Amino acid sequence: MIPDRYLEKVYAGFLGMNIGIRLGAPVEPSVWTYERIRDTYGDIRDYVKPYKTFAADDDANGPVYFLRALNDGAVPGHVTPQEVAGAWLNYAREGVGMFWWGGYGVSTEHTAYLNLKNGIPAPRSGSAEVNGKILAEQIGGQIFIDTWGLIHPCDGKAAADDAQAAASVSHDGEGLYGARFISACIAEAFAGGSIFQVMEKALSQIPEDSTYMAVAKSVLAFHEKEPDDWRACRQMLEDEWGYDRYPGACHIIPNAGVCVLAMAYGNGDFARTVEIAAMCSWDTDCNAGNVGTVLGVLTGIEGIPAHYRQPINDGLVLSGISGYLNNMDIPTYAKEVAAWGYAADGQTPKDGLAPAAGEIHFDFELPGSTHNMRVSNPYFCRVFPTTEMAFSGRGSLKIVVDSMVRGDQCRLYYKPFYSRDEFSDERYSPAFSPTVYPGQTVSMKLFTRQWNGWEMMGIAPYVRTAFDKKIYIQKYCRAVQEEWMDVTFAVPDVDGGLIDEVGIILEGYAPSKSKTYGVLYLDDFRISGPADYTIAMGRQKKEFGVITPFAADHGAWSLEDGKLALLCCGEAFAYAGSYYGKDMSVASRITPLNGGSHLLLARAQGAMRGYAAGLETDLSAERACGSAEKGSGRGRAVILKNDFGYQVLASKPFDWKQGQEYEIEIRASGKEIVLYIDGMEILRAEDGDYAYGMYGCGARTGGRTHFGDFRIHSA
Numbered sequence: 001m002i003p004d005r006y007l008e009k010v011y012a013g014f015l016g017m018n019i020g021i022r023l024g025a026p027v028e029p030s031v032w033t034y035e036r037i038r039d040t041y042g043d044i045r046d047y048v049k050p051y052k053t054f055a056a057d058d059d060a061n062g063p064v065y066f067l068r069a070l071n072d073g074a075v076p077g078h079v080t081p082q083e084v085a086g087a088w089l090n091y092a093r094e095g096v097g098m099f100w101w102g103g104y105g106v107s108t109e110h111t112a113y114l115n116l117k118n119g120i121p122a123p124r125s126g127s128a129e130v131n132g133k134i135l136a137e138q139i140g141g142q143i144f145i146d147t148w149g150l151i152h153p154c155d156g157k158a159a160a161d162d163a164q165a166a167a168s169v170s171h172d173g174e175g176l177y178g179a180r181f182i183s184a185c186i187a188e189a190f191a192g193g194s195i196f197q198v199m200e201k202a203l204s205q206i207p208e209d210s211t212y213m214a215v216a217k218s219v220l221a222f223h224e225k226e227p228d229d230w231r232a233c234r235q236m237l238e239d240e241w242g243y244d245r246y247p248g249a250c251h252i253i254p255n256a257g258v259c260v261l262a263m264a265y266g267n268g269d270f271a272r273t274v275e276i277a278a279m280c281s282w283d284t285d286c287n288a289g290n291v292g293t294v295l296g297v298l299t300g301i302e303g304i305p306a307h308y309r310q311p312i313n314d315g316l317v318l319s320g321i322s323g324y325l326n327n328m329d330i331p332t333y334a335k336e337v338a339a340w341g342y343a344a345d346g347q348t349p350k351d352g353l354a355p356a357a358g359e360i361h362f363d364f365e366l367p368g369s370t371h372n373m374r375v376s377n378p379y380f381c382r383v384f385p386t387t388e389m390a391f392s393g394r395g396s397l398k399i400v401v402d403s404m405v406r407g408d409q410c411r412l413y414y415k416p417f418y419s420r421d422e423f424s425d426e427r428y429s430p431a432f433s434p435t436v437y438p439g440q441t442v443s444m445k446l447f448t449r450q451w452n453g454w455e456m457m458g459i460a461p462y463v464r465t466a467f468d469k470k471i472y473i474q475k476y477c478r479a480v481q482e483e484w485m486d487v488t489f490a491v492p493d494v495d496g497g498l499i500d501e502v503g504i505i506l507e508g509y510a511p512s513k514s515k516t517y518g519v520l521y522l523d524d525f526r527i528s529g530p531a532d533y534t535i536a537m538g539r540q541k542k543e544f545g546v547i548t549p550f551a552a553d554h555g556a557w558s559l560e561d562g563k564l565a566l567l568c569c570g571e572a573f574a575y576a577g578s579y580y581g582k583d584m585s586v587a588s589r590i591t592p593l594n595g596g597s598h599l600l601l602a603r604a605q606g607a608m609r610g611y612a613a614g615l616e617t618d619l620s621a622e623r624a625c626g627s628a629e630k631g632s633g634r635g636r637a638v639i640l641k642n643d644f645g646y647q648v649l650a651s652k653p654f655d656w657k658q659g660q661e662y663e664i665e666i667r668a669s670g671k672e673i674v675l676y677i678d679g680m681e682i683l684r685a686e687d688g689d690y691a692y693g694m695y696g697c698g699a700r701t702g703g704r705t706h707f708g709d710f711r712i713h714s715a
Contacts, residue, residue, distance in 0.1 A: 595703010
């Protein structure tokens, strides 16, 4: 059953999850004991640490990326563990990002991943039989499942069943009960009622004789006797259910107690619930994130205080294999999740619920939404979501212009790419590929209302490139008063750079005695269309352990003489570009230096899906770290398909030589994949399984390769 205001509640729940994660993250390290949190921060009522940009961790990565099993073919309500296991293998860069890679037998997730890689299918990959009871009952089964609750509103059983299937990839026993309980809480919160009614319904989804049920009932019984002293209840948990009784890095049972405690003593108040969860110590970001989702759904947007929403600003940074997907606009993602909710309920999603894949559309319709729009100088311009004015629908973004005179400027922009200097830390090593490219079209609607001096104001669309901060200004225009105006421009060529700002420059022309005051309304901000651009490797940097704009999976990647250099002792690939690139051509000048595999990628949908083409030898004769010799006579040109393992679609002899540079191009158009070498068509194959994806490069075996500038054209 789809409830009223479903999309808004999904939005509130996902915001609530990320608010809780951000609140709890600074006090997650074990050095932050309960006593240290209490003595240092007292009664927490706000974020305890300011981040320039918060880089999310496993608590956000898992719910987002593991739900992509649905994008890859799983059916909501009938999800199997192995389908979710496919998402684990496809969207994680092994050893980097996504979750804690603490070692086999130490980190539950790392252990499950290696089991999957070694052919142990889910749910056996996460079973206590294979991994032992202690490892199987750590907290991860509970923290990765929020989105399964969001797509099953009011249906606690369906949410619990899908969550259990997802959690069983890595967990078992009590770990599965945590997944069932939290996801059921989220689902039941859509129906409203008190938080105690929500928990009562959710507890019906786990066994009565489970330890999880016992700790939950223990907390609820203590609350009934001592309803005003959450710290006394926390002491009871320490004494009777503490970490000393449940071994491992982060067991689910003590943290289950914290979640129930925070919801009970928060008593339906969003802020108090996530604050208590953070103050209780143990796994603070996990617990605050889980209860934040529940309370976000239950209280709705109006229940989330502005001081918790504003720093989030509708933006989220992730750490998966796609640098494009790692830059998330939360309102857009909420629409995608809601679309899955309609599908799970057997309904056709409403028209326009989510923008077309690969397009950016900010409509400002969700209450208080900002879509991560920013201003460069908050002294001159302030941004407020509003329903005062809208080009279409009910919402827009209001920009108050204050005290600008001749020479003053302020940029209003969307952030399509991040650099390392924009972060306070490197939580879970995010990697980024721009979400905007030359050749695409930017459009927006603007409405101006003069207070004073507005006729002395200029407006210019622009883009900016990362690292050199060069601004490419388009034609200035004057604002039309009290009338919606259309501003449209094509993203210009940026000489192989990466675009990190797209928006408009507001510039004051007024003399100092006639300062400009007024408001500007922004609505219907769109970026769409095909791209045509170059990635100049000489302009790139090594950041977050990768070479921009790539997310690397295995291999040692560096910049050498203006080229992307790969050294690897086994399979290694790097991915970039829009995740939703369709018909495309990808070209680069490739120099094979060692080894028998030197490839470009097209329509790569992760580590396990997509197409590759380029130069190889008979790989059955290759040694682990490369052995192809110059002029060996075993050279071949190949077109490959990756479907959880590479298979040859087309191949023919091609006597390539190490140390010689080749112009390699792969074109994917409709079902056809064509390989060109030095401008000549060499191979052609047909396959229709992957209609879109990223571009990239790499090798299937050990060796060394140089890749020159990349030229990408999408239709």
